[in-house]
Amino acid sequence: xxxxxxxxxxxxxxxxxxxxxxxxxxxxxxxxxxxxxxxxxxxxxxxxxxxxxxxxxxxxxxxxxxxxxxxxxxxxxxxxxxxxxxxxxxxxxxxxxxxxxxxxxxxxxxxxxxxxxxxxxxxxxxxxxxxxxxxxxxxxxxxxxxxxxxxxxxxxxxxxxxxxxxxxxxxxxxxxxxxxxxxxxxxxxxxxxxxxxxxxxxxxxxxxxxxxxxxxxxxxxxxxxxxxxxxxxxxxxxxxxxxxxxxxxxxxxxxxxxxxxxxxxxxxxxxxxxxxxxxxxxxxxxxxxxxxxxxxxxxxxxxxxxxxxxxxxxxxxxxxxxxxxxxxxxxxxxxxxxxxxxxxxxxxxxxxxxxxxxxxxxxxxxxxxxxxxxxxxxxxxxxxxxxxxxxxxxxxxxxxxxxxxxxxxxxxxxxxxxxxxxxxxxxxxxxxxxxxxxxxx
Ligand SMILES: [Zn+2]
Numbered sequence: 001x002x003x004x005x006x007x008x009x010x011x012x013x014x015x016x017x018x019x020x021x022x023x024x025x026x027x028x029x030x031x032x033x034x035x036x037x038x039x040x041x042x043x044x045x046x047x048x049x050x051x052x053x054x055x056x057x058x059x060x061x062x063x064x065x066x067x068x069x070x071x072x073x074x075x076x077x078x079x080x081x082x083x084x085x086x087x088x089x090x091x092x093x094x095x096x097x098x099x100x101x102x103x104x105x106x107x108x109x110x111x112x113x114x115x116x117x118x119x120x121x122x123x124x125x126x127x128x129x130x131x132x133x134x135x136x137x138x139x140x141x142x143x144x145x146x147x148x149x150x151x152x153x154x155x156x157x158x159x160x161x162x163x164x165x166x167x168x169x170x171x172x173x174x175x176x177x178x179x180x181x182x183x184x185x186x187x188x189x190x191x192x193x194x195x196x197x198x199x200x201x202x203x204x205x206x207x208x209x210x211x212x213x214x215x216x217x218x219x220x221x222x223x224x225x226x227x228x229x230x231x232x233x234x235x236x237x238x239x240x241x242x243x244x245x246x247x248x249x250x251x252x253x254x255x256x257x258x259x260x261x262x263x264x265x266x267x268x269x270x271x272x273x274x275x276x277x278x279x280x281x282x283x284x285x286x287x288x289x290x291x292x293x294x295x296x297x298x299x300x301x302x303x304x305x306x307x308x309x310x311x312x313x314x315x316x317x318x319x320x321x322x323x324x325x326x327x328x329x330x331x332x333x334x335x336x337x338x339x340x341x342x343x344x345x346x347x348x349x350x351x352x353x354x355x356x357x358x359x360x361x362x363x364x365x366x367x368x369x370x371x372x373x374x375x376x377x378x379x380x381x382x383x384x385x386x387x388x389x390x391x392x393x394x395x396x397x398x399x400x401x402x403x404x405x406x407x408x409x410x411x412x413x414x415x416x417x418x419x420x421x422x423x424x425x426x427x428x429x430x431x432x433x434x435x436x437x438x439x440x441x
Contacts, residue, residue: 007038007039017362043377043381043382046378046379066389068413071374072426073132073332074362075134076133076291078133078134080138080143081101081107082105082323082325083121086323088101089299093238118143126156129331129332129433131374132374134268134291135147135200138162161187161230162180162187164202164209166213169204181216181219188227196428199227200230218260221262226266228369229268230269234272235302268290268291268368269289269290271293275306280310290315290318291320292318293321294340295321297341306345319364330418335359335414353413356414363375382428383428386426388422388423423437
């Protein structure tokens with residue numbers, strides 16, 4: 001992490017969504033010659049360069065012509081121990097867990113290995129422009145500590161927690177409820193609200209957690225202020241049938257979590273590919289957020305996300321990459337995948353670039369209770385942003401040579417900008433990633 005200068009005015013085309021474009025058609029704000037004023041790590045102004053400059057003539061300008069400024073991405077669903085199982089194609093959820101994910105997650109018992117993976121994982125996030133992430137830690141407390149430490153060293157903003165499970169996985173990944181309570185309590189005391197870190201209570205999913213384990217999660221949420229919560233919901237039809245068998249008293253999958261008070265603001269429930277109408281209505285009323293992970297849903301054959309039903313019911317939605325069931329760390333790619341799948345879904349919707357940017361930034365910040373801190377460029381927020389600059393001779397550079405509207409430019413960025421386009425990433429004004437290509441310029 002490199003400390004920022006006290007004040008600087010960054011000049012580049014910029015985009016952000018300070019409002020929800022699913023409710024407000026003018027939510028996407030674009031400035032073709034934009035100015036982002038950063039003072040002491042906070043956004044002090046955002047708009048047309050000339051007007052921001054006129055209001056603050058004393059602040060030096062940094063010219064970032066040739067690139068674009070976007071708010072840092074917020075990945076609302078990702079698994080730290082699954083970095084090395086990316087690319088396991090051809091399986092469905094429960095089969096993939098058994099053969100790909102769980103054996104790799106068991107290796108997190110080796111602390112040196114966990115520290116190495118944590119560093120690689122955090123680097124992968126920041127090098128793709130992600131500045132905030134809601135992360136499933138490991139089943140092991142020391143490995144989960146390694147994740148928090150690596151994020152803190154890098155300057156990344158994370159919400160994370162030890163993954164809790166006492167059945168149906170492999171024995172080495174199970175904790176007793178007593179051990180889960182003891183270890184999670186210590187992690188919460190150590191990392192919750194330390195620097196940019198938040199603690200998120202993380203039962204793996206209802207399938208792998210007994211009622212006693214879910215009660216531990218409920219107790220943790222009661223005993224500590226401001227904790228977040230994350231788990232999986234309605235991902236796969238086989239999983240849903242098994243949850244119904246294990247919890248015969250529950251009317252549906254969500255009812256299991258509701259019994260323990262988990263469906264609430266600050267809760268991120270991943271997938272929800274197969275919800276009932278009643279579940280959608282209750283989710284909307286609860287203030288919980290669904291993390292939509294389109295690459296993972298397609299890669300594992302989980303199904304087509306019913307986006308229109310979520311929006312019509314008023315359910316909060318954000319985006320997650322779901323590494324390693326997903327296909328990588330890129331939130332722009334995840335946005336494109338959401339767009340593509342909605343184009344072919346039987347009752348899909350046409351998502352535009354404003355929707356995608358919101359889902360990849362402010363929607364995620366709001367999901368984590370950080371809507372006042374990050375996710376867009378409103379004055380007073382943390383200066384969390386990504387500077388994208390297409391490589392010379394790349395298809396994106398060719399497309400951008402044409403005269404286009406700002407919305408078309410953002411369409412092209414979502415379609416064509418990969419990790420090689422990410423030149424610099426800042427959190428609270430401090431550099432958390434700078435590409436070699438940028439350093440050579
Ligand atoms: Zn997941």
